[in-house]
Amino acid sequence: MLIEGKFAMKAPLQKVWDFLLEPGTLASCIPGAEKMEAVDDKTWEGIVKQKVGPISVKLNFTQTLSDVQPPKHLKAVGRGSAMGGAGTFTQETIVDLKEIAGGEVEVAYSSKVNIVGRLAVFGERIMRAKVKKVGAEFTSNLQKKLESQVGG
Structure with missing residues (x-):
């Protein structure tokens, strides 16, 4: 599945960039996020709880920044699995x-x-x-948090 979007906000480029690399801040934007911890400067681990149809799942995941070109481009790859064996996932975000x-x-x-x-x-x-x-909830939460914390 491919999910794409964009939005604009009034803020300095460097502040937006710095905000995006803060794991605690991003975790607060992810719907259902229960935990997100930095493993090192490029890797995060977390747990997200979601309900899909009749199944409620907790997803363990690891996210790694694989291509970083400050302050304009980043690529993150992740993988994870649902506790209880409900499935696995991979993702790549640019x-x-x-x-x-x-x-x-x-x-x-x-x-x-x-x-x-x-x-x-x-x-x-x-x-x-x-x-x-x-994705839409995350984007909305991210935009609101960006505007309240770094918006000019």
């Missing part, structure tokens, strides 16, 4: 920041998510809707 007119920064992102196991049994349509919903 975030690009660009200064645009009026002192604004455009935040553009794309994320490829692959899910296998019992979670995938619900079919791509249900999983795509769930992933899009979580």
Whole structure:
């Protein structure tokens, strides 16, 4: 599944970049995030709780920054599994920041998510809707937090 989006906000580019690399701050934007801890300067581990159809799952995951070009581009790859064997997932996310007119920064992102196991049994349509919903909530939360903490 591919999820893409972008939004603009009034803030200095470097502040937006620094914000994106704060694991505790990002965790507070992820719907259902219960934990996110830095392993090192490029790797985070966490737990996210989600409900998909009749199944409620906790997902353990590891996220690693694999391509970082400050302050404009980052690529993160992740993998994880649902506690109780409900499935596994991999994801690759790219975030690009660009200064645009009026002192604004455009935040553009794309994320490829692959899910296998019992979670995938619900079919791509249900999983795509769930992933899009979580992605939209994350983006909304991120935008609000960015505007309140680093917005100019």
